[in-house]
Each structure stands twice: as C-alpha cells, then as structure tokens.
Amino acid sequence: MNDTKIIVDCPVLAFDTLGAEIHSMRLHCPEIAKSARPGQFVNLKVGTEFAPMLRRPFSVCRRDRLEGWFEVMWKVIGQGTRAMSRLRPGDSVSVIGPLGRGYIQPADLKLAVLVGGGIGVAALPLLCEDFQQAGIEVEVFLGARNGDELALSGYFKDTGASVVLATEDGSIGTRGLITAPLLERLAALTKPANTHLFSCGPHGFLKAMVQITEETGVAGQIAIETMMGCGFGICVGCAVRCRNPRPDKKKYKLACLDGPVFDAQEIVLDD
Amino acid sequence: MTNLSVKIGALSLKNPVLVASGTFGYGQESHALTNLSALGGIITKSVTLKPRHGNPPPRIFELPAGMLNSIGLANVGLDAFIRDKLPFLRTVDTTLIVNIAGSSPEEFAAVIERLNDEPGIAAYELNFSCPNVKEGGLGFSQNAGVTGDVTAMARKLSKRPLIVKLTPNVTSISDIARAAADSGADAVSLINTLVGLAVNVESRRPQIFAGTAGYSGPGIKPVALAKVFEVAQKVDIPIIGIGGISNTQDALEFLITGATAIEVGTANFVDPATGESIVAGLVQYCQRHNLHSVQEELVGSLAMWQELE
Ligand SMILES: Cc1cc2nc3c(=O)[nH]c(=O)nc-3n(C[C@H](O)[C@H](O)[C@H](O)COP(=O)(O)OP(=O)(O)OC[C@H]3O[C@@H](n4cnc5c(N)ncnc54)[C@H](O)[C@@H]3O)c2cc1C
Numbered sequence A: 001m002n003d004t005k006i007i008v009d010c011p012v013l014a015f016d017t018l019g020a021e022i023h024s025m026r027l028h029c030p031e032i033a034k035s036a037r038p039g040q041f042v043n044l045k046v047g048t049e050f051a052p053m054l055r056r057p058f059s060v061c062r063r064d065r066l067e068g069w070f071e072v073m074w075k076v077i078g079q080g081t082r083a084m085s086r087l088r089p090g091d092s093v094s095v096i097g098p099l100g101r102g103y104i105q106p107a108d109l110k111l112a113v114l115v116g117g118g119i120g121v122a123a124l125p126l127l128c129e130d131f132q133q134a135g136i137e138v139e140v141f142l143g144a145r146n147g148d149e150l151a152l153s154g155y156f157k158d159t160g161a162s163v164v165l166a167t168e169d170g171s172i173g174t175r176g177l178i179t180a181p182l183l184e185r186l187a188a189l190t191k192p193a194n195t196h197l198f199s200c201g202p203h204g205f206l207k208a209m210v211q212i213t214e215e216t217g218v219a220g221q222i223a224i225e226t227m228m229g230c231g232f233g234i235c236v237g238c239a240v241r242c243r244n245p246r247p248d249k250k251k252y253k254l255a256c257l258d259g260p261v262f263d264a265q266e267i268v269l270d271d
Numbered sequence B: 001m002t003n004l005s006v007k008i009g010a011l012s013l014k015n016p017v018l019v020a021s022g023t024f025g026y027g028q029e030s031h032a033l034t035n036l037s038a039l040g041g042i043i044t045k046s047v048t049l050k051p052r053h054g055n056p057p058p059r060i061f062e063l064p065a066g067m068l069n070s071i072g073l074a075n076v077g078l079d080a081f082i083r084d085k086l087p088f089l090r091t092v093d094t095t096l097i098v099n100i101a102g103s104s105p106e107e108f109a110a111v112i113e114r115l116n117d118e119p120g121i122a123a124y125e126l127n128f129s130c131p132n133v134k135e136g137g138l139g140f141s142q143n144a145g146v147t148g149d150v151t152a153m154a155r156k157l158s159k160r161p162l163i164v165k166l167t168p169n170v171t172s173i174s175d176i177a178r179a180a181a182d183s184g185a186d187a188v189s190l191i192n193t194l195v196g197l198a199v200n201v202e203s204r205r206p207q208i209f210a211g212t213a214g215y216s217g218p219g220i221k222p223v224a225l226a227k228v229f230e231v232a233q234k235v236d237i238p239i240i241g242i243g244g245i246s247n248t249q250d251a252l253e254f255l256i257t258g259a260t261a262i263e264v265g266t267a268n269f270v271d272p273a274t275g276e277s278i279v280a281g282l283v284q285y286c287q288r289h290n291l292h293s294v295q296e297e298l299v300g301s302l303a304m305w306q307e308l309e
C-alpha cells in the first residue's frame, strides 16, 4: 500500500456544535481530502501542551476533494476532545494522516449494510459515498444513546440510502438498541452472500456486531477504537489480539497499521 | 559556522541528536513525516534473536506529562530485521545504531556475532534495562557485576563501538555505569524508563496488562538529568542523555549537563520530526551564543553556583 501520510498544520475552516458534547470541524488540507479512504483516520494535536501529550485519533468523516477540506466529528469525553471543542475557525490543528487501513470492498458486494454505534457513525459517510458511486446499494443503521449522536442521519437520508434509527431513550427512531432492527433486516435478506456489514462504534457495540456476523452468516468488518501512542506504527502500543489459530502464528495485530478496520472474525475484542 | 559533530569514542555523529530505541520503529515508518538524514543517528527498536510477540494489551496508558508502556520488546527478530528492515536503514544518510536485547548473555552474543557481518551499522546499543520483560531485561543492568560481565563478553565479540543503556531503577546508577566503562563500553546511554503503575479505579485493575510498566516522556526529564549529572561526575566515558526530551531547550539541558549526545524518545509519537527540529534549534542556539563546536564548548559546560565568600 502506498504511504500517503503527511504531517501538517491545518487551519480550521468551520466549527459546528451538533448536540450536547458533539462537535464537528472542517480542516483545510487538500492532500488528505484527496487521499483519505473510508475507514482511515487522522491523528490530531491541539497546541503543544503535555496535558494531554499524545495525539488523538479521529475518523475522516467527510471530505471535499475539490475544495480541499475534510471533517472530523467527535464526542467530548476527556481532556483532548475538550481542547478540540474550544477551537474556532482560523485556529490551527496539527494533523498526521491519513492513517491506517480502511474498509475493504469485497469483490461481489451488492448490498452494503453500514452500522454505526454512537459517534462511530463518523467513520461511515466516506464509505457510503464510495459504494453509491460504485453502484452498490447502501442501507444505514444507526444506534445511539440519544438523538444528539444521530446528527449525521440527515446526511445519509440525503444520499438516498435507506436509514434506520434507534435510540436508547426513544427520542428518535425505535427505542432500544439498533441490533434488533438490524437482525430483522438481515433475516429477510435474499442474497446474504452478496451482503456485507460495515460497522464502527464502541466496544460493546462491536462485540454485538461480531456476534451478529456469526449468527447470521453475513460477513462483516469492524472499525475499532483503541488507545494509540502514535498512530503510525512506531510505538507498538495499539496491539489487538488475533483469533487463533493463525497460519502465520501472529499473536497480535496493530490497530493503527493493520486496522483500525478488521474482519469481524479476525481479532478478539477483550472485555 | 557551528560544528555540530560529536565523537563518542570511535563513533562519529554529524550532530548529537539521535532517536531512542522503541520510539522510532525501524525508521521507515517516519520516512514520510520527517527528513531522516537530518538526524545524527537512528537507534532501532530492540532486536532480539527470535521474534517476540510482546505483551498482551493494554500496553500503553497516557499520564500527565508522559505515558506508561509495557510493550514487552515486541520485535520482528534478528532474521527479519536483517532481511526486511536493514536494507531501508542503510539507504538513510545517517548513523545507524542497532539496539540489542536478550534474556541471556548467549542471546546477546548470538545477535552481535550475526550483526558483525552486516554492513551499514555503526554501533550497538545494549539494552540491559528493559523493565517489561520477565527474564533478563532489568536484571542485567540492576547488577554491576552482571553488567560488567555481559559488557566484557560483548566487547570481545563486537567489531563495533558499544553503548550500554542503563536503567534508572537502581540505587546507584553510577556504580553500574562504572562497571560498564571498566568492561570496555564506549559509552553509556541513560535513562531507560522509570518503573511506574497506574490503576483504573472503576475496574480496580492496573491500566496496563502487565501491571507495572515504564514511565517515559516530559515528566521524567528532571530525573534523567540528575542521573546524567551523577554519571558525568563519576565516570569518564561519554554519556548519551535520554528522558523526556521534546525540544531544543530539553536537548541543551542534557548537553550542558554532560551528555555528548541525546536521544529523543516519546516525543516522536507526537511529532516524529522532533529530532530534526532540535538539530535546527541547536544551530540557532550555537549561533546566538557564538559557539563553534558543540562537543568542545557546550557538552558538560554546566557551571555550578558558587557561594560568595
Ligand atoms: C481509529 C480511531 C478513530 C476514532 N474516531 C473517532 C471519531 O471519529 N469521533 C470520536 O468522537 N471519537 C473517535 N475515536 C475515539 C477518540 O479518539 C477518543 O474519544 C479520544 O481519543 C478521547 O480523548 P480525550 O483526551 O478526550 O479522552 P481521555 O482523557 O483520553 O479519556 C477519557 C476517558 O475515556 C477513556 N477512553 C479514551 N479513549 C477511549 C476509547 N477510544 N474508547 C473507550 N474509552 C476511551 C479513557 O480511558 C478515559 O477513562 C476514535 C478512536 C480511534 C482509535
């Protein structure tokens, strides 16, 4: 795979607050806008402080190749994401990217089922775009705690994809987890072999996705979130356990180089 | 014009800025992000005789001004290193230092003998001090006798200069440094990580799978400087300073305290061009202070306070 990653200071072009503690920003960077593939991420650093010291990884959520920008969308959970929330247009962010291996398009794909859990939805728009351009049918299933995290549902509806929503508090879509409507849909599939699940979300959600691929026989890919020291393979800190047995006897893979997207059967999601 | 070059025994570096083992992979990973040939040298991830999977995750945890790691010396092993990593490293116009780790003196011996035949390597750094492996590792450099014995053995076998890397997790680092010096080490590098622990209070488990781990980053700089200070006073061979170096100011503090060269570690994770920036910063500093030679006018130039009579 050719290495397109760069390190660059990107000006913030636009900043949006999409819900309680959910923000997005548009960063000017023609190179990453051009080269990023669905499922890849950027590693961001705001300022030069040591608290936090390390970069923070975020999916490339949307992009415009012609205008030369990409967007990230995030939920505030700690120091790093809080610092990002104080950025405004004109500020600048240090970016390394695009990083990681993105989603892979299986050869005989006819129906792509995109499943986002919470803020994990941020990994899916580029994928939706690519598949639709390739003439592949896309259905989107989004689950979240509440409506705030479903900020991208309008985006997917506008693409013409069918969109199913679920919230735990019932404020939007069906009440409960997205797994129930998803399972229902998968059970009704006429050609499961040409269907593929593409998911991104929190740990528990991904475990449910892996289980669903096993129960339904529909293949799937998961994008995982691990702690990352560097994001490009030099710290060896982002190891994830491989399922055994592997022919090459490899015990671990690196989330930043081998992932963050893995085949649902490839790795073990530890508790 | 400032002369940035330094000599560490028989080893010449075009400038005193190296990148630390385990924080720069095998060079290639950062090739797209920084000008590798700007560096005074690259020190590889520790190479062991056989490949190592490393420790189970979680392996890293961020802390204020630093991080814990317990990677467990995960590396491709000697054969794959020579086959897959060395060819690229040889193409980089900088000094290549291979860091070697092992769980027994025999393992160090086997790796050194094999690497001796490989061109393009300028020196070996012996990692006697990894806190994250059960066997060997820390044990070696926590004991002056063992450090001396293994260094002497390596000295006999090695065709190249030897740098012995020391742990700060000892009562007297200068005793260990002296043992290395007396047994033929060309230089000592210090410090490796400080043993640390962090606890997740919700799960009541350590934040790192292995329990204790190695603390690195800006937070350890004062400790590292004090160790360099101590060793510089007690041991004659050159010192390579390591610990929390993130910018030119940090690098200067080590050089002034008595380190002939420095290694940038954890800072590479945030910005792999840190070393390159420090080289540029050193040039500026030397010009501003009208220094002609880093080695002669800067290294060890620390002036202690004197009480007025
Ligand atoms: C490849 C990749 C892509 C990502 N994409 C996005 C994205 O598009 N949008 C988004 O909002 N987030 C995304 N994340 C997660 C995001 O990187 C983290 O939320 C962020 O690093 C948290 O930083 P912080 O400093 O705010 O929190 P911290 O202070 O680092 O953490 C606060 C608390 O949350 C825990 N924590 C930290 N990171 C995670 C995690 N990944 N999963 C579970 N718990 C965690 C910590 O242990 C701590 O207890 C992605 C992660 C990865 C690896």
Ligand SMILES: Cc1cc2nc3c(=O)[nH]c(=O)nc-3n(C[C@H](O)[C@H](O)[C@H](O)COP(=O)(O)O)c2cc1C
Pocket: A235, A236, A237, B020, B021, B022, B023, B045, B046, B069, B071, B073, B099, B127, B130, B165, B191, B192, B193, B215, B216, B217, B218, B220, B242, B243, B244, B245, B263, B264, B265, B266, B267
């Ligand atoms: C993730 C990580 C991996 C490391 N791996 C090695 C290693 O393989 N061999 C070694 O000699 N030192 C290793 N070190 C120690 C560093 O080379 C360095 O001595 C230490 O981190 C202190 O410097 P710093 O504070 O600048 O990072 C590692 C450090 C980190 C953070």
Ligand code: FES
Pocket: A227, A228, A229, A230, A231, A232, A233, A234, A235, A236, A237, A238, A254, A255, A256, A257
């Ligand atoms: S995050 Fe550093 S190797 Fe993957």
